Amino acid sequence: MIEGREPVAIEGPLYLGRNPVAAADHPEAPVLVVDDASKSISKTHAMLELDADGLWVHDLDSTNGVWVVPAGEDATEVTPGQRMSVPAGADLELGDLVIQVEQG
Numbered sequence: 001m002i003e004g005r006e007p008v009a010i011e012g013p014l015y016l017g018r019n020p021v022a023a024a025d026h027p028e029a030p031v032l033v034v035d036d037a038s039k040s041i042s043k044t045h046a047m048l049e050l051d052a053d054g055l056w057v058h059d060l061d062s063t064n065g066v067w068v069v070p071a072g073e074d075a076t077e078v079t080p081g082q083r084m085s086v087p088a089g090a091d092l093e094l095g096d097l098v099i100q101v102e103q104g
Contacts, residue, residue, distance in 0.1 A: 007102070008032060010048050010049075010050045010055065011050065012026075012029065012049070012050060013026040013029035013047055013048070013049050014029060014030055014031070014032055014047065014048045014049075015029055015030070015031045015032065015044055015046075015047050015060075016031075016032050016034055016041075016044075016045055016046045016047070016048065016094065017031075017033070017034060017041055017042055017043050017044040017045040017046070017060075018033065018034060018036050018039065018041050018042065018043050018045070019033065019043045019044075020032065020033065020043065020044040020045070021043075021044050023044075023047075023060075026047075029047075031044075034094070034097060036095065036096070036097060038095075038096055040064050040095030040096040040097070041062070041064070041094050041095040041096075041097060042060070042061075042062040042063050042064070042095075044060055045059075045060060045062040045066070045094050045095070046058060046059055046060055046062060046066050046078075046092075046094055047060060048086075049083065053085075054085055054086070054087075055085070055086040055101060056083040056084065056085060056086060057078055057083065057084055057086050057092060058078070058081075058082075058083045058084075059078040059079070059080045059081075060080070061080045061081070062080070062094070062095070063095075064094075064095040064096075065077055065078070065093075065094075065095075066078040066084075066092065066093070066094055067092070067093040068084050068085075068086055068087075068090055068091075068092060069090055069091040069092075069093060070087050070089070070090045071087075071089040071090060071091075075093065086101050087101075088101065088102065089101065089102070
């Protein structure tokens with residue numbers, strides 16, 4: 001569960017949400033429960049994916065969207081059904097939650 005600022009290592013697909021479920025195309029993927037009393041985050045809100053080209057985020061048709069905010073730049077909304085690159089040092093906004101991305 002995401003609480004505070006504890007780092008989470010990503011080694012492949014990772015599903016995020018209030019009560020996330022891995023999709024059929026990645027049934028073995030881990031899930032990360034996000035504590036969200038305001039329910040601004042969908043049950044299965046987003047998927048993070050790491051490959052040879054870097055870190056990617058997918059909006060899984062969430063109610064309140066996913067936004068990538070590179071350091072010092074404007075936010076860009078992730079189009080549901082498409083993936084978007086997440087640069088090192090960027091923030092991810094999922095509902096009312098902001099996640100800082102570190103790569104290394």
